[in-house]
Amino acid sequence: MMHINTYMYSLVVFTGGPHNFHELEEFVEDAGGLIIQRDTFSVHRGQYFLRNEVRVLCIIPSADEETLRETARRIKGEIEGLDVNQDVLERIKSLLEVYDRLAEEPSWTPGDEIVADDGLLDEMVDMELIERRKMGHRVEYRLL
Template sequence: MYETMTYTGGVHKHYEIEELIEDLGGFILQKNESQIDITLTIAVPSEDTDKIEAKAKELLGSVELSPLASTEIAVVSPTLARQHLPHAACDIAEYLRRYGTKTNMIGLARGAGKGIAQINKEEKDLIEEHDLAIFSLGSFDDCIRKKKFLFEDIDIPVIVTGSPEIVAEEINANAYVAGFGRIPRRLKRGENIRALKKLVKTSEDIISKQKEELSDDPLIISPVIVKITLERELPSIKDVNAPMAIVSQLDGVRVKLPYDEYYKEVANVVVEGYRLGDIAEIKKSKMYDHILVKILPETSIL
């Protein structure tokens, strides 16, 4: 099992921590350099995180766990209309990205009011391709409660945000974070930042719990290893213009290549001695016909 972490330190001697990551069998997922500082998003074996912490201290840098790194989160609004999408949903998606996750914004087709709000199967299937869904709702208690059918049967963890204080269990959500709602401006004030930080902490707690559950029946191959291998073995990935051509998830990866054209090529890639098509479910995504790879647990091959 790999643990995702973020290292921040000076450029001087940063190669030492990169060499340590490689020696431990870890990976650098993302690297950002400024004139004097460097930030690394890394994945290392869980049992070796103390070695990374010791090296970071030696280099006068800092390192912290990043549970949201290598995950994909859906930020869902009842509609794409201005009363729902800006500004809370946009700022939620942008703020979560700072913690290493990949966010996708999804607007439902018929959610303009509590009386006509709906979600269809295709929208539900698209949301369920993610590790976590955050439903960005409005400012009225009654409206939020009457829209709970939008998410109560979603088969992934759901966090609901809105303005009033509501108990999550009352709306069949995994968590509820107040302090949002229909805010006609950017979320830059103190109370807004505190609400965003609480949302990040809630998301990290849910993702960490999912990782613990996965450790009870580990995946055959880590999604991080699959991602690195596909980036190395698929020449077509270099031609993808979208940011993050391959997105890591808790139980797989999203490959931003057309399914019909590249399905067989992806399935035939060998990862640590396994043909990927033999150890994963490979299917067409509801998002732009991408390739969705869901890795099977170890018990599936016993």
């Protein structure tokens, strides 16, 4: 299993119930991590509903990974690391750089001041990590 330790972050997946999930979200945010994707789904056996579950892909500082695992266990969930290739690592590093750049300035930042490869800003808008607006001929971004 490869973690993003090269950049002092780990890419992990949380799976568990939605009850008290806000505690995990708060922990990730307070630790300086980032939730990249969140999916909610229902588990059924035949025609019978069993439970709702949440599956979340997030980036967390490697130093906080064990505490994240403890938090997940406490709210009846689990954390698993992901095996990722070098291209994914580079893409995530770029995403974190853009996120950190936008976190420096709470207001709108012109797109030409953000160093990002083609399509990354659009992907981040689609993932609802950032928002975009047009001001005349200029496109600006900020964190949601």
